[in-house]
Each structure stands twice: as C-alpha cells, then as structure tokens.
Amino acid sequence: xxxxxxxxxxxxxxxxxxxxxxxxxxxxxxxxxxxxxxxxxxxxxxxxxxxxxxxxxxxxxxxxxxxxxxxxxxxxxxxxxxxxxxxxxxxxxxxxxxxxxxxxxxxxxxxxxxxxxxxxxxxxxxxxxxxxxxxxxxxxxxxxxxxxxxxxxxxxxxxxxxxxxxxxxx
Amino acid sequence: xxxxxxxxxxxxxxxxxxxxxxxxxxxxxxxxxxxxxxxxxxxxxxxxxxxxxxxxxxxxxxxxxxxxxxxxxxxxxxxxxxxxxxxxxxxxxxxxxxxxxxxxxxxxxxxxxxxxxxxxxxxxxxxxxxxxxxxxxxxxxxxxxxxxxxxxxxxxxxxxxxxxxxxxxxxxxxxxxxxxxxxxxxxxxxxxxxxxxxx
Numbered sequence: 303x304x305x306x307x308x309x310x311x312x313x314x315x316x317x318x319x320x321x322x323x324x325x326x327x328x329x330x331x332x333x334x335x336x337x338x339x340x341x342x343x344x345x346x347x348x349x350x351x352x353x354x355x356x357x358x359x360x361x362x363x364x365x366x367x368x369x370x371x372x373x374x375x376x377x378x379x380x381x382x383x384x385x386x387x388x389x390x391x392x393x394x395x396x397x398x399x400x401x402x403x404x405x406x407x408x409x410x411x412x413x414x415x416x417x418x419x420x421x422x423x424x425x426x427x428x429x430x431x432x433x434x435x436x437x438x439x440x441x442x443x444x445x446x447x448x449x450x451x452x453x454x455x456x457x458x459x460x461x462x463x464x465x466x467x468x469x470x471x472x
Numbered sequence: 473x474x475x476x477x478x479x480x481x482x483x484x485x486x487x488x489x490x491x492x493x494x495x496x497x498x499x500x501x502x503x504x505x506x507x508x509x510x511x512x513x514x515x516x517x518x519x520x521x522x523x524x525x526x527x528x529x530x531x532x533x534x535x536x537x538x539x540x541x542x543x544x545x546x547x548x549x550x551x552x553x554x555x556x557x558x559x560x561x562x563x564x565x566x567x568x569x570x571x572x573x574x575x576x577x578x579x580x581x582x583x584x585x586x587x588x589x590x591x592x593x594x595x596x597x598x599x600x601x602x603x604x605x606x607x608x609x610x611x612x613x614x615x616x617x618x619x620x621x622x623x624x625x626x627x628x629x630x631x632x633x634x635x636x637x638x639x640x641x642x643x644x645x646x647x648x649x650x651x652x653x654x655x656x657x658x659x660x661x662x663x664x665x666x667x668x669x670x671x
Binding site: 323 | 495526527532535540556557563651653657
C-alpha cells in the first residue's frame with residue numbers, strides 16, 4: 303500500500319475551503335505544507351517572528367474578507383493564549399493547525415511541558431479541538447475544523463499528533 | 473526628549489484627509505479614543521484589548537485589501553510589545569500600509585509610567601533596523617503636512633513616530649463590543665452579506 307501523502311491532502315482541503323492567507327512560525331512537521339502553499343500564486347504566505355502575530359494578522363485578513371490559517375508547533379501555542387481574546391471578543395473565525403511535540407517518543411525534554419499543556423490551555427481559552435493521530439484522520443479533522451471555524455465564527459485548532467508526524471530525536 | 477504636539481489635534485488633522493479607501497486600525501486606549509474623537513467612522517477598527525496586535529491586524533488587512541490604504545494608529549506601549557511585527561511588515565513590504573505611533577513615552581492608561589522610549593529606545597530607528605526603509609520622527613507642527621502626504625501617498629510600508637505630550641483627555645469610546653465593531657467594519661468594506669459570515 304502506498305503511504306498517504308497527508309500534507310498534500312491538507313493542502314487540498316485548505317484550497318477547497320477558500321483559504322488564501324497562510325501565516326506560520328515554521329516547523330518541520332509543517333514543512334511540506336508550507337512549500338505547497340508558497341507555490342500557489344493566489345496564496346499569501348507570511349513568516350512570523352512569534353505566533354501571536356498570526357492571530358492578529360488573520361483577524362486583519364478576515365476584516366478584509368480573506369480566510370486564513372495559522373501553522374504552528376505546540377510550543378508556539380503558549381505564545382498565542384492572550385491573543386485568543388481577539389477572535390473570541392470579536393466573534394471572528396480562527397483556524398490553527400498545530401504540529402504536536404512532547405507527546406510520542408519525544409527526544410527533547412524542553413518540548414514536554416508545552417506539549418502536555420497544549421490541549422488543556424487551548425480548551426481553557428474556549429478553542430474547539432480536532433485531533434488527527436493517523437494519516438487517514440487528517441483530512442476529516444481539518445475539513446471539520448475549517449467548517450466549524452468559518453461557519454460559526456469561532457476559534458478551532460487541529461492537533462496533528464507527534465505519532466503522525468514522527469518523533470524527533472531532538 | 474518628550475514631545476509637545478497634541479495627540480487629538482494630530483489625529484484629527486491626519487484623518488481629515490481620509491476617504492472611502494482609507495481603513496484605520498487603532499491601538500487600545502488613547503489611540504482608539506483619538507481616532508474615535510476624529511469621527512466614529514465605520515471604516516475604523518478600534519481595539520479595546522489585544523495589546524501588541526495592532527500592527528499585525530493592519531498587516532493582514534493590507535494584504536487582503538491591496539486597493540485600500542491602511543493606517544495603523546497606535547501608542548508607544550502597544551508598539552513596544554510587538555517590535556518583531558515590524559520585521560514581518562518589512563518582509564511582506566505592503567505598499568498600501570502606514571504605521572503612525574503616537575509616542576508620549578508612557579503607559580497612559582495605567583498612570584503614566586514611563587515606557588522604554590522615555591529612556592533610550594528609538595522606535596523609528598528600530599523600524600529602520602527591522603527593514604522598513606521609510607521611517608521618521610515628527611516633533612514639530614510644521615512637519616504635519618509632510619506627515620500627512622507620506623502617510624497617504626508614499627509607497628509603503630511607512631513608519632512615523634509622532635512625539636506627543638502626555639495629556640489626560642476625555643475618553644471618546646468606540647463600540648466596545650468587538651463582534652459589532654467587526655461586523656460594522658466588514659459590512660462597510662465588503663457589503664451586507666459580510667455580516668452573516670461570508671468572506
């Protein structure tokens with residue numbers, strides 16, 4: 303059986319959902335998806351200096367009529383917590399795709415605290431979570447997440463598990 | 473060195489030139505009151521929180537609306553919280569984007585505690601170092617006409633610090649409900665269907 307190319311499938315969902323603004327703090331788990339987005343002329347891809355910038359940038363894009371997604375690593379979730387008040391207070395959609403660290407055979411002890419805390423702090427801030435532990439769960443999770451975010455004007459995160467992405471030695 | 477320009481006058485003069493193609497994002501606190509005092513325009517998006525996100529919001533809006541002119545008007549405290557965003561702005565290089573920092577060298581909403589610009593920090597120099605080519609600092613009334621011309625007409629990104637006096641002024645509150653403020657802005661810009669969630 304051929305191995306599923308889930309980053310390419312994620313990309314197709316983003317296109318089908320009309321997403322044209324991508325912002326990210328890069329992570330190797332998002333590497334292929336970022337490359338696919340950068341190859342599209344009709345997508346704006348912005349590299350951030352810190353993750354909370356992306357919450358503001360996507361709010362601005364939405365004010366201007368564009369849908370976007372924020373691609374970050376679980377360590378960056380800690381940086382966006384206070385910023386989540388913006389989409390919550392304004393009832394704006396926010397779609398975040400989080401590549402998880404610190405959970406499945408993690409090699410870097412510094413990744414553990416935020417990895418373990420990621421689902422809890424996001425839920426504490428009222429973010430709806432969808433989780434993908436295997437390649438066949440990725441497309442349904444992102445499609446459901448995008449539908450929820452843009453149909454109900456709320457903040458949604460897709461957690462791509464470290465089991466899916468692969469444990470890092472460091 | 474502290475400034476002596478009056479913030480309300482500067483913002484009122486600056487926004488007197490706006491038209492339907494001008495979109496304003498105002499930082500929380502006094503900047504939002506200044507922008508509202510100049511006119512409670514549907515094409516204002518005034519923050520009541522989200523400190524440090526004013527410039528990123530303006531950048532996202534500038535990327536989404538290339539035919540509009542996007543002005544961010546904010547304070548030194550808000551700007552100091554998102555200095556990295558200046559590097560992102562420089563990288564994206566939106567031609568329709570201007571940032572105006574009203575610098576009173578203090579946290580005005582919390583009792584006037586001095587910010588880093590009261591010491592040695594120079595925001596225009598930081599913006600230049602981040603890669604924004606067109607930066608400057610305004611101190612004199614005689615420089616306001618040039619400020620307006622640059623903010624509206626110069627190829628962006630444009631960054632200007634305006635050194636202002638520390639004043640305690642009447643609050644001019646914008647809509648405090650963010651959901652209403654967002655819908656009002658989107659309907660003005662995108663039409664009535666934008667209020668029901670359509671992009």
